[in-house]
Amino acid sequence: MRGDTGVMGNIADLLAAAAKQWPASLGVIDTTAGTAFTWSQLDAAVNGQARRLVEEGVGQGDRVLLRLPTSADFAIALFAVARVGAIAVPVSPTAPAAEVTTVREHSGARVVLSRDPDEGLLPVVDPADPLAPVGGGEDIVVLCYTSSTTGPARGVMLSHRALLANLEQLGGVPDTFRQLDRVFIAIPLFHVYGLGPGLLQCAAVGATAVLAERFDVVKALEVCAEHRVTVIGGVPAMYAEFASRPAEELGAGLASVRLLSSGAAPLHPKVLATIREKTGLGVFEGYGLTEAAPVVTSTLVTGYPKPGSVGRPLPGVELKLVGSDGLPVPHDPEDPFEEDDLGTGLVAIRGANLFSGYWPDGAHGPGEDGWFRTGDVGYLDIDGDLHLVDRANDLIIVNGFNVFPHEIEQVIVAMPEVAEVAVVGVIDERSGESVKAVVVPAAGASLSEQQIVDHCAEQLAGYKVPRTVEFADSLPHTVTGKVRRVRLRS
Numbered sequence: 001m002r003g004d005t006g007v008m009g010n011i012a013d014l015l016a017a018a019a020k021q022w023p024a025s026l027g028v029i030d031t032t033a034g035t036a037f038t039w040s041q042l043d044a045a046v047n048g049q050a051r052r053l054v055e056e057g058v059g060q061g062d063r064v065l066l067r068l069p070t071s072a073d074f075a076i077a078l079f080a081v082a083r084v085g086a087i088a089v090p091v092s093p094t095a096p097a098a099e100v101t102t103v104r105e106h107s108g109a110r111v112v113l114s115r116d117p118d119e120g121l122l123p124v125v126d127p128a129d130p131l132a133p134v135g136g137g138e139d140i141v142v143l144c145y146t147s148s149t150t151g152p153a154r155g156v157m158l159s160h161r162a163l164l165a166n167l168e169q170l171g172g173v174p175d176t177f178r179q180l181d182r183v184f185i186a187i188p189l190f191h192v193y194g195l196g197p198g199l200l201q202c203a204a205v206g207a208t209a210v211l212a213e214r215f216d217v218v219k220a221l222e223v224c225a226e227h228r229v230t231v232i233g234g235v236p237a238m239y240a241e242f243a244s245r246p247a248e249e250l251g252a253g254l255a256s257v258r259l260l261s262s263g264a265a266p267l268h269p270k271v272l273a274t275i276r277e278k279t280g281l282g283v284f285e286g287y288g289l290t291e292a293a294p295v296v297t298s299t300l301v302t303g304y305p306k307p308g309s310v311g312r313p314l315p316g317v318e319l320k321l322v323g324s325d326g327l328p329v330p331h332d333p334e335d336p337f338e339e340d341d342l343g344t345g346l347v348a349i350r351g352a353n354l355f356s357g358y359w360p361d362g363a364h365g366p367g368e369d370g371w372f373r374t375g376d377v378g379y380l381d382i383d384g385d386l387h388l389v390d391r392a393n394d395l396i397i398v399n400g401f402n403v404f405p406h407e408i409e410q411v412i413v414a415m416p417e418v419a420e421v422a423v424v425g426v427i428d429e430r431s432g433e434s435v436k437a438v439v440v441p442a443a444g445a446s447l448s449e450q451q452i453v454d455h456c457a458e459q460l461a462g463y464k465v466p467r468t469v470e471f472a473d474s475l476p477h478t479v480t481g482k483v484r485r486v487r488l489r490s
Contacts, residue, residue: 033330044127049080060085085134090190155359264480321345396425
């Protein structure tokens with residue numbers, strides 16, 4: 001990110017700077033609507049939307065609900081809200097009305113921006129004269145409601161400082177976005193992964209954001225070829241779809257691509273290997289969370305994809321593993337899954353990119369020492385690279401032994417007859433909890449419960465072997481591809 005912006009500015013300054021430095025360069029291509037904006041056109045449209053918000057009485061600190069898809073409309077709305085000093089509250093445009101109502105009431109949003117005229121204000125794209133930005137730095141600019149896999153969503157308070165700091169940290173990693181890049185973004189902009197290291201990072205360097213409202217693999221490959229896309233930011237489900245296409249089709253669609261990155265959930269090594277085999281491209285994986293605005297680690301830091309690893313911390317981000325008492329855990333990279341779980345711990349992070357606590361009072365944010373303990377469990381390998389094991393609240397305790405679902409899932413999904421699997425703990429009168437596996441068989445596969453149990457028994461300790469195996473046509477996922485385990489426990 002350019003040094004003249006600084007982490008204490010306003011995220012709308014990114015757009016103003018891009019419009020000044022690259023006025024005629026394309027800033028956004030909306031492939032669904034068939035529209036495109038140069039940086040100067042986008043800046044003018046943002047001024048028009050900002051003036052409309054002011055006319056509606058929106059001022060500094062007011063919450064504005066953005067119920068818009070991944071589109072130019074969303075980009076204009078976000079920057080406009082930031083420019084008038086308000087707080088954007090992004091929600092899925094397909095979310096049920098009850099969910100939207102809950103978020104609106106909890107956040108106290110005064111205005112809704114939506115394509116549905118019965119729901120709120122329609123997006124405005126009419127250009128207007130410049131409007132001076134209001135607020136910045138520690139002011140909250142985005143209130144992201146996390147798509148929790150285990151319980152009610154919470155509003156994560158992200159300041160201008162946090163979002164700008166993460167862009168600065170990303171900018172310190174080699175081979176990230178460049179000014180001439182065209183970045184394909186089909187992940188939701190209402191999720192911080194699409195919003196921050198997608199849209200905002202494009203604005204920070206003047207790259208072109210090539211937006212699609214939803215991901216369809218055939219259409220995506222056509223779009224990438226037509227618009228000469230050079231970078232794709234995706235999630236594992238997208239790359240699994242890419243990997244399923246014939247090598248010739250995949251190669252043609254991704255011919256101009258130089259960088260593939262993945263986040264939000266673990267990418268299976270089989271998918272990574274298949275894409276490399278068909279295209280010659282590696283997929284760089286990262287780890288982040290909404291509370292970190294969002295990127296924490298990436299294999300781009302080391303410069304090479306490592307199957308199973310999410311890499312090392314970005315410059316400016318500190319990371320350590322701690323126990324439930326907050327103390328550092330013993331480190332044994334040789335055997336992270338031994339009986340006493342030596343080496344595994346909760347991921348704790350510190351950096352200028354951290355959030356300001358949960359809405360509305362900032363509770364449960366970083367401690368006085370700046371450290372924030374996440375709910376993610378991981379270990380560091382002998383190279384110092386992070387491997388995620390599971391969420392702490394997904395831990396299964398069988399007869400006092402800790403069982404990490406991810407370890408069992410890796411064993412089961414290695415079977416060629418398995419397309420996807422999720423492992424959860426269920427109540428067991430004898431052992432407290434027992435292991436349950438929900439398996440999605442590969443197309444045309446014939447698979448029995450006993451085959452899965454036998455396969456696990458060959459590679460895992462007895463208490464880790466599933467007591468129950470269920471088959472399903474699909475697993476429930478969040479919008480970024482994480483499995484909603486809570487739905488599988490019943």
